[in-house]
Amino acid sequence: MSEISDKLSQVDSLQTENDISPELFGLINKLQKNYPFFSDMEDREVVHLLKLCSQQSFNKGDEIFKEGDSATIFFLVVSGEVGISIGQKEVARLKQGSVVGEMAMIEDALHTASATATEPSLLFSITRDILSTKMPEFANKATLSIARQLSHKLHEANRTIHNLQEQLETAEDVIRSAEGRRKPYRFSENTTMR
């Protein structure tokens, strides 16, 4: 993925969006194909987005942001993996193509969770300028991409809740049947004590 850094520098020096080099086209197509975030965007919109983002590398264990930090940017996982935790508890793991830190940006609030690289990771950091209404069509697509990702994450979280609920019910069943078995035992124990 080191190729991305070379091409990103090309993007920064682009005077107009018309003189995109073939290699840069390659990158754009790759992003559109492999990253759902870009899949609805036209080439010039991808270029516009790339202009608004910079890349950051993290080593395994590096903190990306923490609970309580203010949020002026959000991230897209280009490669690697990011763990999201509240306090000591990990609530999600996000892989290539996922968006990270968008909740605080969308809600215009502080980060309510911490993000840590769980393996060496390359991230695009994207400023909230992408949601500027100066380019409504682009902002619309970017926001829809973010909303879709949120929807996926909520799906996952709901599934987790549903599974936890089922586990709880199973555990309750086990306890109930164990108690059912214990009662006569207790009774006989009591009678012998008497």
Added chain:
Amino acid sequence: MSKISDKFPQADFPQKETDSSSSQENFDLSQENSSSMTNLIGKLRGNYDFFTDMTDKEIIWILRLCGRRSYKQGQTIFQEGDAGNCFYLIVYGEVVISRGNTELARLGTGECFGEMAVLDDAPRSATAKAADETLVFSVERDILTDVFPTLGFKVAANLAKQLSVKLRETDELIKGSSDTPI
């Protein structure tokens, strides 16, 4: 396209927030400049975050494109597995979202639901039932992409904001449930 007044007949919205003295608040969308329309727009913008940053014109667009449906307590709004082409905004009432026997969320006035299937272009992943007398606006998916970009952007941003809040609450629930030893 059918006449707007067919799709959106004279409305007595919002029933629950007005007393009988304001029954002249009935509005007709064919008279966009009527004072009752202005009144309604003001009310929507003032009381529902969803409309806060929208212009009068945009609110009128949404009202034109949305349907109104009322449900009695216990009535099903949609079921897991149904096709989902619209999302809902709760004008008043309460809606319970569940999967199987698991209640996932309880939503009230001003909150949206059903947006996940719309965004993902997928069937409903959960069931929605009215937990009270409930009035909803139903908004078709088209509004996100096919009407005009500034409105699509605002609607998408609103949905994203609400999703973010829900996700945060659900994450807290996950955290809480696994903190508690069984």
